[in-house]
Amino acid sequence: MFQFMTTPRIIFGEGCLRSSLSTLNQFGYSVLLVTGKDLSRSEIITSYLKTQGMRYQHISVTNEPNIAMVEESAVVARLFKPDMVVAMGGGSVLDMGKALAAMVTNTGDLYDYVEVVGRNVPIKAQPIPMIAIPTTASTGAEVTKNAVLKSAQDKVKVSLRSPDILPNVAIVDPTLTYGTDPRTSGRGAMDAFTHLMEAYVCGEPNPLTDMICEEGLRRLARSILPGCRQDNPRARADLSFAAMLGGMAITNAKLGAAHGLASALGGKILAPHSVITARLAPVVMSENMRAAKLNGRNDLLTRYRKIAQLLLEDTEAQMEDGVEWVKRMLEKLEIPTLSYYGLSDTPFDVIAKDAMKSVAIQGNPLPLTQERLVEVLNQVCYNPVNRSSSQMGDLSEMH
Template sequence: MRFTFAGPGRIVFGPGVVSELPGIVAGFGERVLLVTGGHPGRVQAVVDGLGAAGLCVTAYAVTGEPTVAMAEAGARLARAEGCQVVVSVGGGSVMDAGKAVAALTTNPGDPYDYLEVVGRGLPLKHAPLPHVAAPTTAGTGAEATANAVLLSPEHQVKVSLRSPGMLPDVALADPELTYGLPPEITAATGLDALTQLLEAFVSGYKNPMTDALCRQGLHCAARSLERAFQNGSDAAAREDMSLAALLSGLALANAKLGAVHGLAAPLGGEFPAPHGFVCARLLPLVMAANVRALGARDPDSAALAAFAEAGRILTGESAGTDAPDAPDAPDVTDAAAGVRWVKGLCDRLGTPPLSEFGMTAAAVPGIAAKGLAASSMRGNPVQLSQGELEAILRAAL
């Protein structure tokens, strides 16, 4: 067995650790580019703390999902202000923007030289600026990944700017920063984390370390996602989900994802759909398709056993373990139970059909074709055909 594992230079986790942010940032430099969401007032306490520490802060607000142009604009601002460190405080879009800005600040020129799928995919020539990422949602795990997802409007697709050097120097995950999330955002971001944990757990690139992270993350999400949705002030549930999101980021960065994210990338490029809800709508359908395909094409697959283990973790049960004379049955039974559990959770959390975001049956073949070419699709445990992907999309409408 051979594998590699990489993560942020340092992880700081726990309620209240945001108070340590100014001291951490000061270790990288005095001139800070602070990347926030479209409503920077929500993190005013963080801004005040950086200022009180004597740091010179230049704010850059990211409205909506980051585009290539937004990342370029942030990099120009950072260079103009002589910024020495990038701090991103916000959701996944903000942290992705922060990673892209940190990379492009030291690598000026055409960003498409470095973008995957629609660009040349070349390695970065220079190390990015230091970057400290502090999530205010519990979902994407972007504080622990080495890529930035950017929208390329002219190509109508989301693609990654990726480099090992883009892993944040510090990931600071404080569950208290998520306390104000409304139920809808709690659901969308939490379902994204669940999707990432499940996809990394069955990925063809998984390894013992990512398996351990996914197991813990799945336990956290199974017991706390719905609780956090129902009661946003449940501190234990918020802490569980912040940990699940962090673990999902570490896992996907080292084990890759799968067909859910492979389809979500072109979907998000063409339709104004929240990424978490797209993943949630697709997740049980992709799980079922993968389980069917594995059962038919590779019934002894380690991925099928992983689906079964995930099913047992999510349901808290161990269906079929008392049937030693039918060794294949437990895997299929437990995997199917996991699919049902995920579908039930997505329904209870109000996951809308894709048609609510403007997607029509006419768009299905094109999305499926783009999904086949997406980088995330390489991690799927079985190769799904164009027809299988189209069937998943039609069922999600």
């Protein structure tokens, strides 16, 4: 038995934002517009709202959202009484939009509703309608049922999680990712990879998420280098599509240790989420493969081999080849090491202990002890993929 949920209306394609703006009219007249700091990106929306005589209040998200930021913005939002939230930006902006859509109608302390550090009470009132417009190919937040928020006091990242915060509409226009620099594109694509990979090997996959992950990995592998390097339309569209598939997969399957450790690390070092998951991915894959061999989990080993075959487009590829592919991508896409962000100065036992409390770690295909998570961190910190100038520069090289 399984169930599957996603954003009920998905509009996908080059230039689809401009042609689908009239969708906003279906939800009312007043818009809480949530964007990143570059306001010029959302001019297409504000000028449309003006021509339609619709009122809007603009909230600009400059950092990854924390719980205090959402609460402050929710006070402003409730006074404005919006009919809908329109969020246009990267994962942080979309998550902020989803949290605000919920907090407009659910008053009280946000800690009541968040997991791990809060009371994890289900949200009571239906959020206002929310339209998600991603400008990156990364988190797939346009089709996920959680909003990741930093808890400054607990130094971890946690989620506000509910099927009710799935956006009502996702407008995925790959041209919005054009012009993103190769490094930002690269780390976003690797986070999308980690979603697809962790959902494929997790403890609770289902036939639909398996299908989604396989197609996502296939498209991501063929397009990650050309799509991150330049605005190749087919490759950029593949990456937007793969990122969205990653979001669908993690909403309906589970994640694993890379994201469990990322939720703990995200509150402690200032590395972007995508860099953390990308750097953890190959080490977590190797650790899980080691544990699967020890436990005779041939089903899991078969899944890792399938990942390698999709990534290398080679039916003869072995599971270790998949790990090597990930390591090569970390180099080619110039993903910084976590030591660069001060991982070595953060006590590993504290990170591992916090990771054990995360929701993501429960999805790991095999239970990992706190000691093994410390070993994963040791590997990431002290045995990173070597970086040399000869390995780094040329994004045009294919795998």
